[in-house]
Amino acid sequence: MVSYKELGLVNTRAMFAAAVKGGYAIPAFNFNTMEQMQAIVQAAVETKSPVIMQVSKGARNYANATILRYMAQGAVEYAKELGCAHPEIVLHLDHGDSFELCKDCIDMGFSSVMIDGSALPYEENIALTKKVVEYAHKYDVTVEAELGVLAGVEDEVASEVSHYTKPEEVIDFATRTGCDSLAISIGTSHGAYKFKPEQCTRDPKTGKLVPPPLAFDVLHEIEKKLPGFPIVLHGSSSVPQDEVDTINAFGGKLPDAVGIPEEQLREASKSAVCKINIDSDSRLAMTAAVRKYLAENPSHFDPRQYLKPARDNMKKMYIHKIVDVLGSNDKLLQK
Numbered sequence: 001m002v003s004y005k006e007l008g009l010v011n012t013r014a015m016f017a018a019a020v021k022g023g024y025a026i027p028a029f030n031f032n033t034m035e036q037m038q039a040i041v042q043a044a045v046e047t048k049s050p051v052i053m054q055v056s057k058g059a060r061n062y063a064n065a066t067i068l069r070y071m072a073q074g075a076v077e078y079a080k081e082l083g084c085a086h087p088e089i090v091l092h093l094d095h096g097d098s099f100e101l102c103k104d105c106i107d108m109g110f111s112s113v114m115i116d117g118s119a120l121p122y123e124e125n126i127a128l129t130k131k132v133v134e135y136a137h138k139y140d141v142t143v144e145a146e147l148g149v150l151a152g153v154e155d156e157v158a159s160e161v162s163h164y165t166k167p168e169e170v171i172d173f174a175t176r177t178g179c180d181s182l183a184i185s186i187g188t189s190h191g192a193y194k195f196k197p198e199q200c201t202r203d204p205k206t207g208k209l210v211p212p213p214l215a216f217d218v219l220h221e222i223e224k225k226l227p228g229f230p231i232v233l234h235g236s237s238s239v240p241q242d243e244v245d246t247i248n249a250f251g252g253k254l255p256d257a258v259g260i261p262e263e264q265l266r267e268a269s270k271s272a273v274c275k276i277n278i279d280s281d282s283r284l285a286m287t288a289a290v291r292k293y294l295a296e297n298p299s300h301f302d303p304r305q306y307l308k309p310a311r312d313n314m315k316k317m318y319i320h321k322i323v324d325v326l327g328s329n330d331k332l333l334q335k
């Protein structure tokens with residue numbers, strides 16, 4: 001058993017309370033590699049932002065659980081080395097699908113876990129979430145639960161259609177499970193292909209696809225039912241067109257990828273939404289930089305040569321999200 005506290009990590013409780021009160025959101029960036037981890041920490045330190053580093057089950061299998069634990073510890077020490085006296089870094093499990101996986105992560109130093117029972121019948125979702133909460137809270141680990149189903153594909157999580165969260169269920173669910181935050185479905189979607197072209201309209205001026213707007217009415221209903229309760233948005237990459245264009249210009253093939261417009265995420269950040277998950281945008285930033293570098297330098301073969309611009313490009317994207325979209329810069333609780 002390794003406590004996250006020994007690793008210098010924090011849970012989400014205090015940062016979420018401050019974010020809900022302050023009208024901003026904490027970035028939750030997925031990571032699998034050292035370069036992503038470095039870029040996330042550099043961006044968080046430079047902007048003085050709290051940050052959630054999250055790993056899915058697939059990422060955990062990819063990177064190895066033991067290595068991840070030391071990477072998280074390394075992230076904290078690296079942040080200090082970069083000049084942050086009190087880093088606020090959460091190591092979070094994204095889409096835990098069983099009690100055993102959540103327990104294993106808690107025992108391995110995670111400070112926060114998500115148990116995703118959203119595909120289960122309502123009462124089963126409650127029972128599973130409650131079991132995880134009871135175990136997690138013994139170790140002061142915070143738990144994110146989910147109600148409603150997001151469309152799209154994310155590692156092993158996939159659904160064809162979305163079902164909006166039902167506002168009438170949230171009080172009962174939050175009270176009976178004791179969860180610390182709740183992921184809801186209001187029209188965001190996993191992956192780079194969030195919407196089919198036929199779900200979108202085309203901007204007559206630019207010719208670009210415009211996705212259907214998020215269901216802010218559902219969000220506001222939920223806020224009314226659970227005032228001040230931390231709400232989480234998954235599937236909230238914006239799929240920047242310039243990265244998609246770069247990928248396609250240098251041999252890629254990503255037709256009509258559409259994400260969530262950043263204005264809508266900025267709007268959501270001002271509400272009870274206090275955690276916004278971004279994964280695809282980092283994948284796109286990394287791939288765009290690698291493709292461009294290799295195409296322009298066909299004789300190079302040292303991974304450091306192409307991973308450095310990839311890391312720099314991700315860092316630029318993380319800083320943009322923190323400062324221009326979520327507003328979590330300069331929000332460290334301990335200066």
Ligand SMILES: [Zn+2]
Pocket residue numbers: 095154190234235277
């Ligand atoms: Zn998700």
